[in-house]
Amino acid sequence: MARIVMKFGGTSVADLDRIRNVAQRVKAEADKGNEVAVVVSAMSGATNQLVDWCQKLSPLFDAREYDTVVATGEQVTAGLTAIALQNLGMDARSWMGWQIAVETDGQHGKARINSIEAEELVERMKQGQIPVVAGFQGIGPDNRVTTLGRGGSDTSAVALAAALKADRCDIYTDVDGVYTTDPRIVPGARKLTKITYEEMLELASVGAKVLQTRSVELAMKEHVRVQVLSSFTDAPGTMVVDEDEVVEQEIVAGIAYSRDEAKVTVRRVPDRPGVAAAIFVPLAEAHINVDMIVQNVSADGTTDMTFTVGKTDLPRTIAVLEQARQEIGYAEISTDPNVAKISVVGVGMRSHAGVAGTMFRTLAARGINILVISTSEIKVSVLVAAEYTELAVRALHTAYELDA
Ligand code: ADP
Ligand code: ASP
Ligand code: MG
Numbered sequence: 001m002a003r004i005v006m007k008f009g010g011t012s013v014a015d016l017d018r019i020r021n022v023a024q025r026v027k028a029e030a031d032k033g034n035e036v037a038v039v040v041s042a043m044s045g046a047t048n049q050l051v052d053w054c055q056k057l058s059p060l061f062d063a064r065e066y067d068t069v070v071a072t073g074e075q076v077t078a079g080l081t082a083i084a085l086q087n088l089g090m091d092a093r094s095w096m097g098w099q100i101a102v103e104t105d106g107q108h109g110k111a112r113i114n115s116i117e118a119e120e121l122v123e124r125m126k127q128g129q130i131p132v133v134a135g136f137q138g139i140g141p142d143n144r145v146t147t148l149g150r151g152g153s154d155t156s157a158v159a160l161a162a163a164l165k166a167d168r169c170d171i172y173t174d175v176d177g178v179y180t181t182d183p184r185i186v187p188g189a190r191k192l193t194k195i196t197y198e199e200m201l202e203l204a205s206v207g208a209k210v211l212q213t214r215s216v217e218l219a220m221k222e223h224v225r226v227q228v229l230s231s232f233t234d235a236p237g238t239m240v241v242d243e244d245e246v247v248e249q250e251i252v253a254g255i256a257y258s259r260d261e262a263k264v265t266v267r268r269v270p271d272r273p274g275v276a277a278a279i280f281v282p283l284a285e286a287h288i289n290v291d292m293i294v295q296n297v298s299a300d301g302t303t304d305m306t307f308t309v310g311k312t313d314l315p316r317t318i319a320v321l322e323q324a325r326q327e328i329g330y331a332e333i334s335t336d337p338n339v340a341k342i343s344v345v346g347v348g349m350r351s352h353a354g355v356a357g358t359m360f361r362t363l364a365a366r367g368i369n370i371l372v373i374s375t376s377e378i379k380v381s382v383l384v385a386a387e388y389t390e391l392a393v394r395a396l397h398t399a400y401e402l403d404a
Contacts, residue, residue, distance in 0.1 A: 002167040003035040003125070007135065007157035010044035011174040012231035013077045016084075022231060023084035025172070026130060030090065035125045037164060038092075039135045039157040040081050042073025047136075047150070059315045063108035067137075067147045071097070074134035074153070082132045092130040095121070097145065102138035102156065104146045107287065111146035112214070113138055113155065116163035125164075133160060154215035162222035169219070169226050170237075171211065176230035177238035178203075178210055180402040181255040185393050188403040192253070193236070196243045199253040199345055202379050206343035207258025216240065243347065251348030251355065252400040257389050258341045261291060261308040263371065264317060268331035271303040278328045279305055279321070286320045288313045292341070292374040292383060302331075306372060308383060311337055339371065340389040343381040344396060356380045362399040368392055 006029065008022050022040075030036045041047075050070045054061045078094040085092035097104075100121065104111035121131045135153025140146040148155050154171060161169035178200065179189040195203075197220040204213040210228060219226045219240060229237025243249075269275050276295070283290055293307040309317045314335060321333055349355050359380055363370060368391065372383040384392055397403060 001033045001035065003037075003164060004029055005037050005039060005157050005161040005164065005166045005169045007039040007153060007169065007171045008041065008081075008231055009153065009171070009173045010041045010046070012172050013040055013042075013081065014044040016080070018231075019077070019080050019084050022081060022172075023088055023090075025231065026085060027088050027090055030130060036130050037121060037125060037160060037166070038081060038130060038132045039153060039160060040074060040077040040132060041135050041153040042077055046073035046076070060319070064142075064144055067108045067145050071134075071137040071145045071147050074136050078132050078134040085130055085132065090130055091128055092132055093124070094132045094134070096134050097137035097156075098139040100133065102159070104138035104140050104148070106140045106142055106146070108140065108144075108146055110149035110287075111138055111140060113148070113159045113218075116159055118160070118163035122164060148214070149212070151209060151212035152214075154212040155218060158215040158218045158222070158224050158226060161224045162218065167225065169224050171215075171226060171228045172231035173210065173228065174230065174232070175210065175228075176233055176235040178208075178228050178240075178254075180253070181393055181397050182208065182257070185257070185390050186397045186403075189397065190402060190404045192238050194239050194241050194246050195253060196246055196347060197240055198243065198378065199347055200240050202345045202376070203254050203256050203343075206256045206341065206345065206379065206381055207260065208254065208256040211240075249348055250346060251352045252344055252346040252402065253348075254345055255393055255396050255400070255402070256343050256345065257393050258343075259339075259386055259389065260311055261339065261341055261383075262311045262314045262335055262337040263306060263308055263339045263383060264314075264321075265304055265306045265334045266321065266328065266330045267304050267334065268302040269305055270329050271298065271301050275303075275328065276305070278324065282320050282324045282327075283309070283317065286316060288317055288320065292372045292381065294372050308339070308341070308372065338386045339383050340386045340392075341381050341383050342389070342392045342396065343379055344400065345379045347378050349378050349380075358399055359396060362395050363392060366391055366395050
């Protein structure tokens, strides 16, 4: 007998037939004698609709009220999934984040889980009840509903698996595993049977939406065994494992892209000590994450500072910079949301030179201009015009010999 957390993403619960299918899968695991807890996302498209309503009412919406709105998607699917399980004769009960409680910090819209009180759930699971937990949501120190950032149900599932000391956390989605790149963009992408926590973490953080970054971070820290698999087929999935469990290590594990960032350029700032701090400290204080940064040196004593922020943070970024205009002393701000970040990831880069060179050469051969570059120990990222996303990903996938 094992204790398993089964998480189902938006497409897996997109309509009533799919919710019935989810209930069947959960029942099959329980019938094997396993203790099962379920975590569900909102129905596919539901969260986008809720976010859109908030943004249409006010681009600078109050994050507490945003959470009140967007957390509702998961409430619906948790209740429906519990009903579907009951229809199959199972003892099932839905749980909202606040009921468990999933305690988070106060960062509304992108809260972090601090702790989960699992005793009650464990007690009920031992008696054969199946908890169906609304993913994505928790309760903050202000006693209000919080959400965990887009894709946050993955993190709910891993955190629950850690709290329940589960043997496995199975993430059911619309692809049957983690591929060398998004299989929707490159049909010839290869499914990986195993991927290291580190590579998965890096791929997720640069845009591979298959797992939320924090879920991988947490799985790595809490030693949760995570498996990514399809809710529509019985194909074996991808296990996320420690580095020593991977026998043959490729130099490049995968390629990811993100269209979620926007480019911001602060023009003609005085080129003197303290200017970077004048720009980035107020942004940090406003909890705006800055990703890639370049500074263009200039001859006339001024410089341009270019960086990227999440597209959803763009209105607030502009507001913060305008407020700090005196302090920074810039001439103008320009922004470009039509950009994409393309990243190549692999732990093999630590010991192999030339990965970045291959990337630049490949993009140059296609006439794709690189706007910003950033690197880490196991990753190279470039920012390009969004229209080149598919072309760049496909060309790189071939260049690194990842095609199936
Ligand atoms: P869910 O709603 O189940 O959470 P997501 O849309 O969040 O599903 O994540 C699954 C999607 O991630 C896939 O449909 C696929 O398009 C995308 N994806 C991006 N990169 C990868 C990758 N390397 N391997 C597999 N899927 C990927
Ligand atoms: N429903 C939320 C979202 O779309 C959380 C999730 O699906 O993981 O971001
Ligand atoms: Mg997801």
